[in-house]
Amino acid sequence: MRHLWQGLSGWLASPLVALVARRGTLLPWAPVFLSVGIGFYFALRAEPTGPVVAVALGLALLLWAGGLFGPDLGRSPAFAIALIAGGFVLAVARAHLVAAPVLPFRYYGPVEGRVVDIDRSFSDQIRITLDEVRLNDVATRKTPARVRVALHGDQMGFVPEPGLIVMVTAHLSPPDGPVAPGGFDFQRLAWFSGLGAVGYARSPPMVVERPEGHGSLAAFRLRMRLSAAMQAGREGQAMAFASALMTGDRSGVTAETNDALRASNLSHMVSISGLHMGLLTGFVFALFRYGLALVPVLGLRTDGKKIAAVAALGAATFYLFLAGPEVATRRAYVMAAVMLVAVLFDRRAISLRSLAIAALICLVLEPESLTEPGFQMSFGATAALIAGFEQWTKYQHHVPAALRPGLVMVLSSLLAGTATAPIAAAHFNRIAEYGLLANLLTVPVMGTVVMPAGVIAALLAPFGLAGPAIWVMEKGSAFILWVATWVAGMKGAVVTVPTPPDIVLPLLGFFGAALMIGGARWVRAGGAGGVVLALLLWGGAERPDLLISGDGTLVGLMTAEGRALSKDKGAGFVAKSWLEDDGDAADQPTAAKRAAFTGKKGALQAAFADLRLLVFAGKGSAVRAADACAAGTLVVLSEDWGGAGGDCALFDRRKLRESGALALYREADGLRILSAKDWAGDRLWNRRR
Template identity: 65%
Template sequence: MRAAIAMLEALGAERGRLLPWAPVFLAMGIGGYFALRYEPGAGTLGAATLIVGLAALAGRRGPELARAPATGLALIAAGLLLAAARAHLVSAPVLPFRYYGPVEGRVVAIDRSFSDQLRLTLDRVVLKDMAPDRTPARVRVALHGEQGFTDPQPGLTVILTAHLSPPEGPVEPGGFDFQRLAWFSRLGAVGYTRAPVLALEPPEGALALAAFRLRMTISNAMREHIDGQAGAFAAALMTGDRSAVEAATNDALRASNLSHLIAISGLHMGLLTGFVFGAVRYGLALAPPVALRINTKKAAAVVALLAAAIYLALAGPSVATRRAFIMAAVMLVAVLADRRAISLRSVGIAALIVLVLEPESLVEPGFQMSFGATVALIVAFQPWVRLQRHVPGLLRPVAMLILSSAAAGLATAPIAAAHFNRIAEYGLLANLLAVPVMGTLVMPMGVIAALLAPVGLATPALWLMGQGTGFILWVAAWVAALDGAVLAVPAPPDAVLPLLALGGLVLLVTRSLRMRAAGAAAALAALVIWAAAERPALLVAGDGGLVGLRTAEGRALSKPKGAGFVAKSWLEDDGDMALQEDAFARPGLQGEKGAMRAGLGTVAAWHFTGKGAESRAAAACRDGALVILSARWEGAEPGTCQVYDAARLRQTGALAVHLDDGKLRIVTAREIAGDRLWNRRERPARESRRAALE
């Protein structure tokens, strides 16, 4: 009891500094919604609404010690309600079956797929014989085969023949949930085409696509002036168009911890607004009659805010770009209101706005990394303000760069490791070399080129910008090629990141020694849980086409190619950087193609694919064996083995098989993901198809 009272008193001592904690409590509720294994019904949502009202009342009029906890409880319940409301608001039809046939739609996005193919996102979708109210709002199609008959442009209505399917669930239980991401993107089907894409109607002049069209025009113009990947990188920085950035470039940027430079985020928005703010303010100072009559600081803030808004419209309304704009806007408005622009309060306000508008962004790495880095930078620079006068003037910029890179790197490293299963060991070195060039050459030249382009004088600025982006890509390639540049790490359990984030915030932001000790303990516990986690002994793909057995040499895969995304995801989640063909060559799975056996303690696990799979599976069904079958089991009910055939796997999703004291424990992706809006199974495929066609 005394410990609880002491904790409440410590929390009360933080009054006046609790605004930065508001988004943390809101995030707890949002995270709780996404962690549920069922979709909350009217009763749960009604109870949460009641909690919001009562807790908010207690937070304003209750006892002093109870006010902060009550307000936090109200925010937690409000976060759950926000996330649930957002999930229902974005609801759109999902393709209920596999489809092959003509697809018509308007181009609204152009990017690249996992296999480095050009990919189109279409809206206003028309599918053959499918009722409009059952047709997905958006579909995404990767372009294979011979193309080039049509130049995809924003707003262009195209027609093609494509293979489409509903968004797939996690490649393993508890893995990345693409169905959830697709749901909040209103993406109802994904697929590919090997047939040419043909133009059906010319681009529309809709205002909604005007910025997209301008973006692609500027991107093409920049790539005409700056050759190669340096031009593609420059275009991505200024317009958000990454369709020309090759997979090898992305790999080098990731391996050197410079991938944050290609995603328009807080760094880009900060560099842009900082350059515009400084240029306007000091430019006005050169005109004394003007500088004496207006507040140049506020005038510069207004122009910088306008520049940020133009950059947002040009770069596209991606989550990362919107988040960066909100953070920059909050800080510039603080300047206009004569408040501190860079503070934890400003970050808290920005995080609240982002979470209220898009609660789903909480579970995305971009949100976590950008706000984590920002908080770390603010906390790190508080002592720097006091210490910098002891550093020689010429060394201050270098010291600030090292401090900022180290602080941001330490804050984002565990987040990047958890999401991407890798740590760039020379990331600090790469950022020390690349970020100054980004801030002093690339972004300023980009702004100058944008100002000079209307009068046809942008070429010199673009040339200089190209030199800068070329140097950054050289740094990325050089660092990525160093021995030990990338350290692979296994995926953590779900509880690790929330616990680590909460512990880190309590440790860094609070003043109370008790609170800091609790934060350090929570962060340490998260790291211990991560280190002690064990990967499944056997993984099975959701279609039964691939299995992976954990061995002393790493996970052995059942085939050298095919299901490449699944194979790569499994290996990365193991903390294994091997290629699929190398994993296939590992000992562990025995037998021939189409009939492979793995030993799981005293239980035999069989994997059958291809022609004759069912008959071979029937022969192996004995002695409690685990039988994985990529075809449909048509025979009698198996009584002496566990069978997961294609039909059963469609219901369960991917499998993770664990060995507990020699006994098999099978966890399904469906079991972990639960029954949510984005993964609810419809009627059997034939009935769904009939209903969709009616």
């Protein structure tokens, strides 16, 4: 027995001994374990209580102390568990700190506020975000800090400007929950964005007051002014695209352009991210580094590398100020800043340690960014590039020097594309088949033509000499959009995939990190096995047999052809989301033509399991539903049920308002019903106040 215990103790201790030996290389694991704690908070179906949070905080502090002062063998595990508990507490704190009023009811009437953002809606309409909001007859404590209004119809010449105080008659409602159980949770996104109501207006806003001075919106005004100047007198999407990547103003980029960029896997180019920040800082760094070298008196007496790093850091800081502190931009800035500061301290600028520091900063500032595709794709791609090129350096001497630049470009796109493809597919239900080709054709143009021309234009603009550089930038942007349109038009350019089960993305993230930063071969092998397991689970994804929207106006029944919809227009966002989550490339009119529903408009019927499915909508639908409610029927009603109890299974507007959207699954012992409310749980962002 004694020998058995000694053997078991040695077997358990050996991995800990290995961890002690590799302690100096474990920093890249810190954001991974912090993410586990953050992810656990967001996965909960109920808000954690005060005692639970207190225990987690105490555990984090105790184990952190153990990691600092405890025995060597226990330090790494102590730090890991402390980071998990700390990430959980950090997410809880952040969720409470951003708390702001959410409109508790539907509102129609005058809305007054200051324009603090301008973008485009799902329906490709100009959309404004307002703060300093005032609503008629709504108490201050119930008035949202921010509201977002899409401007429909003829705006009679109204042009939104940063800082304008406007009044508009609008329909507002609280942010909606998921359009189906397991779907994208807009309520959570709105909560962390401080957005308390969304809606639309059909009449143009009235300007109440024009802004004076700069104040807190100085960057926003400068951004829009520069964007307008870049696009002045130039038609088409090329300069709208160029101004988006240079200033962050995407309001001029149409839905058609965005669709082409997504289908060609080039949508990352229209959002200021690591690519843009890296190209900008890289060009400025090279400009100063080699510029100083051309002047011997400066090149020999100064540290040109560090001066170039300071200049590049200044350019990145201004870029952040101009584009605004959005999550993707801030994340890109942090990554660039960490790497440039590493140059100043004579450290490796590009390493997994630098990446880990950047990830830790981003997660501490905004834990919710972990759930966003931008964070996942940005850090996933960068980790893959660093890990991949560490291996490349070992074997590059076997490749002829003339072939290395081209091979490096292919390898970069392949590594980044492989790392981000499953993440993009999980969030957006699509894989761009020819994304590698599109990136190989356009990234060099972005790096050698568009971004350098933009920097030169910025330097020459004060002297009125920016015209030629702007022209070059426009032509480069036009080429990128041409490639996007060409690739998007290829047969099979986009392959659709269903939404994976909830567990898949966390598994991909954790085991993908182990594969890229694991160090030891057995860790990397375990990571590869975990990634394969996640993909297998994805392949077995189960889609609902029947979906019912949260207001009862749309029903989707799964058939052999795909999901059949109960109407060909209306509830367009819900229909699009359902079809995308199914991995179905059909549009709403096509899905509505699938053979499932029969009958007249407003009184449809279909066979579902052992039931007769009846869908009633429109004026008088409650009366028709009352007459049809009988045993063996499932009735969906877009009005409130007004009759006496019947024998049917009934889902009317009142019930659906309480439950949210419904997903029904056929099982051997009957129907399994899952509501959006049950799936989302009782969280801060979906509680009605």
